[in-house]
Amino acid sequence: MSKIAVLGAGAWGTAIAISLVRRGGHEVCLWAHSPAHADEMRVTRDNMRYLAGFVLDPSLTLPLSLEEAVTGADVIVSVTPSQHLRATIAEIAPLLQPHQVLVSASKGIEDDSHLRMSQVMQSITGNPVATLGGPSFAREVAAGMPTAAVIASADLALAQRLQTEFSSESFRLYSNADIVGVELGGALKNVIALAAGVATGLNLGSNTAAALMTRGMAEITRLAIACGAEQKTLAGLAGMGDLVLTCTGTLSRNRTVGVELGKGRKLPEIIESLNGKVAEGVRCTSAALGLASVHGIEMPITEQMNQVLHHNQAPLDAIRALMTRPGKDE
Ligand SMILES: NC(=O)C1=CN([C@@H]2O[C@H](COP(=O)(O)OP(=O)(O)OC[C@H]3O[C@@H](n4cnc5c(N)ncnc54)[C@H](OP(=O)(O)O)[C@@H]3O)[C@@H](O)[C@H]2O)C=CC1
Numbered sequence: 001m002s003k004i005a006v007l008g009a010g011a012w013g014t015a016i017a018i019s020l021v022r023r024g025g026h027e028v029c030l031w032a033h034s035p036a037h038a039d040e041m042r043v044t045r046d047n048m049r050y051l052a053g054f055v056l057d058p059s060l061t062l063p064l065s066l067e068e069a070v071t072g073a074d075v076i077v078s079v080t081p082s083q084h085l086r087a088t089i090a091e092i093a094p095l096l097q098p099h100q101v102l103v104s105a106s107k108g109i110e111d112d113s114h115l116r117m118s119q120v121m122q123s124i125t126g127n128p129v130a131t132l133g134g135p136s137f138a139r140e141v142a143a144g145m146p147t148a149a150v151i152a153s154a155d156l157a158l159a160q161r162l163q164t165e166f167s168s169e170s171f172r173l174y175s176n177a178d179i180v181g182v183e184l185g186g187a188l189k190n191v192i193a194l195a196a197g198v199a200t201g202l203n204l205g206s207n208t209a210a211a212l213m214t215r216g217m218a219e220i221t222r223l224a225i226a227c228g229a230e231q232k233t234l235a236g237l238a239g240m241g242d243l244v245l246t247c248t249g250t251l252s253r254n255r256t257v258g259v260e261l262g263k264g265r266k267l268p269e270i271i272e273s274l275n276g277k278v279a280e281g282v283r284c285t286s287a288a289l290g291l292a293s294v295h296g297i298e299m300p301i302t303e304q305m306n307q308v309l310h311h312n313q314a315p316l317d318a319i320r321a322l323m324t325r326p327g328k329d330e
């Protein structure tokens with residue numbers, strides 16, 4: 001039996017905790033960032049703010065502090081929004097024992113440093129690190145719908161240990177030593193999901209969606225390989241799998257933000273209507289371009305998405321700009 005601490009009681013942290021409890025054999029706790037939110041969950045045994053409708057099993061504990069959550073944990077799964085991961089890990093760092101494993105389940109790139117989440121963790125602690133990626137809407141995982149995902153660590157033996165500890169009949173994990181590819185696949189697909197949503201909001205058709213997904217995959221792969229990823233990871237669950245899910249699935253927050261942008265709504269108003277739920281692609285778009293510029297990689301869809309999000313580019317003009325680029329070989 002392992003003690004597993006899940007840090008972050010948004011939709012995904014809650015679904016991971018539910019999935020681990022359903023699997024059985026572990027002692028699982030779920031830490032919420034806001035004490036008021038944790039109090040609500042203790043009373044209702046439901047995460048009404050972020051993942052309503054799933055009864056939290058009595059065996060799932062809701063610690064009062066980060067210290068209580070991580071003390072004695074064998075595995076610590078960090079599921080905060082990406083831009084808050086550094087502060088959360090910095091807070092627990094002085095409490096960590098060297099054997100405690102850190103797993104990131106967040107999908108983003110840090111704003112200014114352009115670091116992946118495992119790199120942020122490694123910049124603060126010397127603990128072993130892994131990442132969880134792949135196509136996995138929280139609501140479907142919580143409902144026990146069959147889901148296949150990826151657990152990656154540069155230490156393949158660690159990834160395989162976590163694969164065993166996290167897998168269940170409804171949550172099938174593949175292990176992978178390419179943590180770079182899994183993290184970048186998960187972060188960069190959010191930007192393309194925004195673009196696919198924009199196309200839907202503009203009432204464009206299936207041809208446009210297919211073009212955005214395929215050419216989106218091309219630019220994700222270019223950047224990820226430049227950063228050291230393997231092509232086959234991007235063709236797998238953490239790349240193509242998650243891209244297809246978020247570009248087509250109506251549960252995607254990133255796609256939803258894109259749809260609203262395509263309909264002509266303004267970004268601040270759309271973010272407001274998310275009620276604290278995170279659409280990682282909004283911040284990841286500029287971080288991705290920063291990383292791309294370090295490596296000299298062209299990312300036309302990400303570029304146009306950045307113009308729409310942060311420079312008032314009209315969505316239709318962004319599509320036109322993509323369609324009228326100089327001809328290319330595929
Ligand atoms: N939802 C999904 O289906 C999936 C999400 N992910 C990834 O998981 C990560 C978390 O997303 P998700 O669980 O959906 O989050 P949600 O959008 O459901 O909730 C937002 C979370 O952010 C927390 N938060 C707000 N401010 C802070 C802060 N300063 N420090 C720490 N936490 C804070 C909120 O906590 P509080 O209200 O207590 O302040 C809340 O838990 C993201 O990187 C996302 O891309 C990955 C796969 C699937």
Ligand SMILES: O=C(CO)COP(=O)(O)O
Pocket residue numbers: 107134135136137138190193242245246251252253254255278279280
């Ligand atoms: O990453 C996800 C599923 O794998 C969730 O995507 P959204 O954040 O767009 O909802």
